[in-house]
Amino acid sequence: MQRNEMWIKIVPNDNLFFRTGRPFGMGSETWTDSIFPPYPSTIYGALRTYLLFNRGSLKKFKEEGYEDIGSSKNKGNMKIIGPLLALREAILFPAPLDLVKKKENEKLVLLSKISRPKIFFSDYPHDNLLMFKGDNQVEEANVFIDDLTLKDYLEGKKKEFFYIKKSKLYLIEPKIGIARERLTLTSKEGHLYRIPMIRLSRESFILVRVSKVLNMPEKGVFNLGGEGKTVYYEKLEGNPLEIFVNGTLNLTNRVFKIYLATPAIFEKGWLPNWIDENSLEGNFNGIELKLICCAIGKYVRIGGWDLAKKEPKPMYKAVPAGSVYYFEVLDNTTEEEIRNTFHLKNISDINPEEGFGLSLVGDVP
Numbered sequence: 001m002q003r004n005e006m007w008i009k010i011v012p013n014d015n016l017f018f019r020t021g022r023p024f025g026m027g028s029e030t031w032t033d034s035i036f037p038p039y040p041s042t043i044y045g046a047l048r049t050y051l052l053f054n055r056g057s058l059k060k061f062k063e064e065g066y067e068d069i070g071s072s073k074n075k076g077n078m079k080i081i082g083p084l085l086a087l088r089e090a091i092l093f094p095a096p097l098d099l100v101k102k103k104e105n106e107k108l109v110l111l112s113k114i115s116r117p118k119i120f121f122s123d124y125p126h127d128n129l130l131m132f133k134g135d136n137q138v139e140e141a142n143v144f145i146d147d148l149t150l151k152d153y154l155e156g157k158k159k160e161f162f163y164i165k166k167s168k169l170y171l172i173e174p175k176i177g178i179a180r181e182r183l184t185l186t187s188k189e190g191h192l193y194r195i196p197m198i199r200l201s202r203e204s205f206i207l208v209r210v211s212k213v214l215n216m217p218e219k220g221v222f223n224l225g226g227e228g229k230t231v232y233y234e235k236l237e238g239n240p241l242e243i244f245v246n247g248t249l250n251l252t253n254r255v256f257k258i259y260l261a262t263p264a265i266f267e268k269g270w271l272p273n274w275i276d277e278n279s280l281e282g283n284f285n286g287i288e289l290k291l292i293c294c295a296i297g298k299y300v301r302i303g304g305w306d307l308a309k310k311e312p313k314p315m316y317k318a319v320p321a322g323s324v325y326y327f328e329v330l331d332n333t334t335e336e337e338i339r340n341t342f343h344l345k346n347i348s349d350i351n352p353e354e355g356f357g358l359s360l361v362g363d364v365p
Contacts (some may be wrong), residue, residue, distance in 0.1 A: 006216065007236040010083075010206040010224070015173055015197040016351060017226040018042060032278075034196040036170060038225060039302050040262050040355025043208055044085045048075075050222035051213065068213045081209035081346070082262065084240070087169060088203045090146040091240050094322035095154060095163055096259050097295035098130055100138040108141050109134070110159045111301040113255075113293060113364060115327065125280060128293040130327065144169065147243050152361030154259065156250065169204045170215055173197045175227075187210040197227075206231075207240055208355075244344060244360060253273075255292070255364045258325045263300055263318040264357030265350040270296050270319055281330065285341050288330040296323045316350065321322045 018038040051069050052061050057152040067069025068078050085092040099108040111130040132138050143163040145153070152158045175197050210216060217337075218235040239245065249256060267273040269292075275282035280291040296319055329338070339361055348357030 004213070005209065005211040006218075007207060007209045007238070007240055009086075009236050010231050010233045010234045011210060012200055012224075013221070013230045013232060015199040016224065017175075017195060017197050017214075019226060034172070034198060035300075036198045037083050037085055037206065039300075040080065040083060041302060041304055041351065042225065043206075044078075044080050044354040045304065046224045047080070047210060048078060048223055049206070050220065051216065054217065054220070064159050073329075075353065077212040079211045079346075079353045081211075081241075081344075081358060082355055084207045084261065085169060086205050086207050087145070087146075087164070087201075090148070092144040092146055092164060092169065093150050093261050094320075095141040095143050095145050096150075096324050097140075097322045098257075099125065099141050099153070099161065100132055101141040101143070101163070103137045103139060105287075106162065108143075108145070108161045108163050109136075109138065110153075110161075110365075111295070116316045120134055120272055126291065126293045130293055130295055134223055142166075147241075150259075150360070151243055151247075154244075154360055155247070156363035156365040159365075168201065170198050170200045173199050192286070195227075207236070239342060247339070247343075249339055249361055251329060251335045251338070252361045254329045254365065256327055256329070256338060257362045257364050258321065258327065258347075258359045259362055260321055260323045260325075261358040261360060262321050262346075262355055263302065264323070264348040264359075265302065265316045265318045267349045269317060270294075270299070272347070287333045287337065287341060289327045292326050292328050294323070294325045318356070 016036075016038075018035050048069050052058070055066070060066070061069075062072045065074065066076060068076050070076025070078070095108060098111045100111060101108055109132065112133050113128050114131055116124075116127055116129055141163065143165055145161060145163050149161050149163075152163060173196070175195050219233060221230050221232050223229065224231045264272075268275075268277065271277060272282070272284075274284050275289075275291055282289055298320065299317040300320050301315055302318045304313040305311075306313050310315075342359050343361040345359055346352035346355060346357045347359045350356070
């Protein structure tokens, strides 16, 4: 039976380990960092490898390839959306970076967009600033929000939001190990190391939409991340992102925002390649826009290992998930055209088919 698109639920069989792009070699470093959720390319590569061995023809993959998962020289037509995290029935998202956390309570508050003051002397390039106007002490919000909260945020209905701590989703379990000699199996001196493993709570799991894949089994087991760990997946009925499909965009002030639910790799670093670096204006699929401000986190390094070529993949500096871009519409583009172009689309300049740059469109109150 052929299937071109399906949502899958991924549940770990044990704890998991996902390395950052930081170099790590036993004997020189004793500790390496872990990231979670995994980068889209990690999920994409693991699923592609699973599908390859599920079909059982490595020779065909190297010589001819498949239409959907490609070959050792090309990726094929396979695409994914995600990964996204879920806790019971709720889909979770990294808190948008134009929200900050109040220190005295359990809420996030929206920063205000203001015009750049004339006495503001800086190389800051934008016409607008994002500022907190209250008297409270605030800090960066390295937390999650659920799908209902994100919908309220995107619709501009509220300015304060509840959040979910990472400890509700997973715990970090340090693992200590040591390298061994191949022949004697004795421990190598100076090769003690420690890595942080991720253990999801019983009610947490990972969601991914896989499309343009033929004959994908509705359930199975595959390797994911480091340390040889495995996960179980099964097909989900319906669309977990249905809540965001139907909606409206208020363009009365001709301004909207784009929220990134997954990291995005842009050719100009933090700036999409279709935006001019000087004017900050650009044309995306016929829509004339100007970037007026943004809230961007510290870049993340995304690389990997190419199994076919047996060499490292290119290392990219990516804009992290949760980053937000504010745009002014310079032409007569309608709300519907904006949503059809950007909403629930992967807009990364590089490797969008791997799940990078999942964007959702929102109002700017």
